[in-house]
Amino acid sequence: MNSPFAFHVADLRSGRAEPRDISAEVSVSWKVELSRVMPEPPLRFDFELSPVGGGIAVIGDIEAVVEHRCHRCLTEWEEEVVRNVGQLITVAGDDEDADYLLDGDAYDFETMIRDELILDLPIAPLCRPDCEGLVDEAGSDLNTDLSEDERGENSPFSVLKDLLDTGD
Numbered sequence: 698m699n700s701p702f703a704f705h706v707a708d709l710r711s712g713r714a715e716p717r718d719i720s721a722e723v724s725v726s727w728k729v730e731l732s733r734v735m736p737e738p739p740l741r742f743d744f745e746l747s748p749v750g751g752g753i754a755v756i757g758d759i760e761a762v763v764e765h766r767c768h769r770c771l772t773e774w775e776e777e778v779v780r781n782v783g784q785l786i787t788v789a790g791d792d793e794d795a796d797y798l799l800d801g802d803a804y805d806f807e808t809m810i811r812d813e814l815i816l817d818l819p820i821a822p823l824c825r826p827d828c829e830g831l832v833d834e835a836g837s838d839l840n841t842d843l844s845e846d847e848r849g850e851n852s853p854f855s856v857l858k859d860l861l862d863t864g865d
């Protein structure tokens with residue numbers, strides 16, 4: 698029971714048990730491709746656990762803040778994510794192929810919560826549908842004007858800017 702995602706659920710294996718609510722706030726830093734679940738504010742989950750035949754039903758939601766990085770221009774932004782959860786924890790022995798298996802008195806919800814959060818994250822995040830992306834490998838961005846310094850005569854950006862101005 699060292700994991701902050703682990704809860705005693707042995708009582709819920711009995712068909713006579715009453716449904717029970719659990720909730721917690723946990724700081725995580727899960728990274729997938731160009732998105733990251735932020736440690737602050739901590740991820741929060743609220744689940745109702747109900748005994749059902751062969752397992753425990755999990756219904757509730759997960760809230761987290763996810764930081765995305767645009768795959769074209771590398772701009773980063775944060776998004777509040779809410780996932781509605783409807784899952785089943787299967788008691789080991791009934792169906793060993795189940796996604797979520799209870800083997801013991803406690804269940805660690807980390808894998809389930811991680812799966813739910815990560816499954817719907819974009820593979821290639823875009824800061825906006827018409828993002829123009831990067832101009833070159835130096836990291837300048839077509840979405841923002843060049844600064845005064847970058848317009849200096851000796852700046853390689855001034856050459857690029859001229860090319861772009863005449864190009865269109």
Ligand SMILES: [Zn+2]
Binds near residue numbers: 767768828829
């Ligand atoms: Zn972008």
